[in-house]
Amino acid sequence: MLSVANLNVFYGQSHVIHDVSLEVPSGGAVALVGRNGMGKSTLLKSIIGMVDSRDGSIALDEVELSRQPSYKRVRAGLAFVPQGRMIFPQLTVEENLLTGLETARYSRIPDFIYEFFPVLAEMSQRKGGNLSGGQQQQIAIARALVSKPSLLILDEPTEGIQPSIIKEIAKSLVALRKELGIALLVSEQVLSFALELADRLLVIDGGRLVRETNRDEVDLDEVRSFLTV
Template sequence: MLDVRDLKVAYGQSEVLHGLDFKVAPGEIVAVVGRNGMGKSTLMKSLVGILPTASGTVSLGDMEVQKLASHQRVKQGIAYVPQGRQIFGTMTVKENIETGLIVSGRKQVPEELYEIFPILKEFAKRRGGNLSGGQQQQLAIARALATNPKVLLLDEPTEGIQPSIIKDMAKVLRQIRDMTNLCIVVCEQVLSFVLDVADRILVIENGRIVHENIRAEVDEETISRFLAV
C-alpha cells in the first residue's frame, strides 16, 4: 500500500503541492491527470525523493519513507520511470536492465521481464540509444521492474510515443499489474490512455487534488474540461 497524507512540497518559499492525500492499493493502477504545470511531475519527484517533502508523510505499508534519500526509497521498493525515459543510450539493452538488478541483488535479468517485453530479449545487445521511442519506454519500465519494486511510478509514459503504440503500453501495464500485484501510479495527459489503463483517476490542479473517481464511474467530459488548455 502506498499511503500519501497531507503531502506538501515547495520550491524555496513557494509551495507547489498543497496537502495531497491519496492511497494506492496493491494491484491498483491510479492515474494522476492534469494540464502542464499543475504539479504532476513534482508529485512523482517528491514520491521518489528527488524533491524534498516540506511536510506530510509518504508510507510504504507501515514504513514512512519521506525522510529517506532517493536511493534508499528505491531500496524500500519505489521504482520510478521519469519523463523522457532517461535510459543509458550508449549501454546495451541488457546492461540497462542490469543497472536495476544492483538494488534487488539478483544476478540475472529475470526471464519474466523478457516475457513481458520480448523485443528487449531480441535486442538485448543493441545500444539503448538505437531503439525507437516505444522500445526505449519498454526498456525504462523493465529497468525499473528489475529493482523488484512494490510501487511503480511513471511520469508521462506516452510522451514521444506513436499513438498506435500507446494502446499496447496500456495493455502491458495492466499485464504487469496482474503479474506482480504492484501499486502503479501514472501521471499523464493523454486521456484515451488514462481511460484504458487506470482503475482510478485523480485530477490535480494548481497543486491540489480537485476530482477523483473510479474508472467505471468516470465522466469523460468532466475530465476533459480539467485537461483543456
C-alpha cells in the same frame, strides 16, 4: 499500500503542492491527470524522493519514507520511471537492464522482462540510443521492474510515443499488474491510456487534487475540462 497524507512541496517561496493526500492500494492502479505545469511530475518526484517535501507523510506498507533518500525508498519497494525515460544511450539493452540490478532483489535479469517486452529480447545487444522512443520507454520500465518493486511510478509514459506503441505498453502494464501483483501510480495527459490502466482517477490542478473518482464513474467531459487550455 502507498499512503500519502497532507503533502506540501515548495520551490523556494513558491508553494507548488498543496496538502495532497492519496492512496494506492496493494496491487491497485491510480492515474494522476492534469495539464502541463499543474504539479504531476513534482508530486511523483516528491514521493520517490527526488524533490523534498516540507511536511506530510509518505508511507509504503506502513513504513514511513518521507525523510528517507531515494535509494532507500527504492529498496523499500518503490520504482520510478521519469518523464523522458533517461536510459543509458551508449549501453546495450541488456547492459541497461543489468544496471537496474544494482538495487535489485534479483541476481539476474528475470525471464518475465523479456516475456512482457519481447522486443527487448530481440534487440538485447543494440545500443539503447539507437532504439525508437517507444522501445526506449520499454527499456526504462524494464529497468525499474528489475528492482522488484511493489509499486511502479511512471511519469508521462506516453510522451513522444506513437499510438501503436502506446497500446503495446498499456497491454504490458495491465498484464504485469495482473500477473505480478505490482501496483501502479501513473501521471498522464492521454486520458484513454490512463483509463485503460487505472482503477481510480485523480485530477490535479494548480498543485491541488480537485477530483477523485473510480474509473467506471468518471465524468469524461468534466475531466477533459481540466486537461484543455
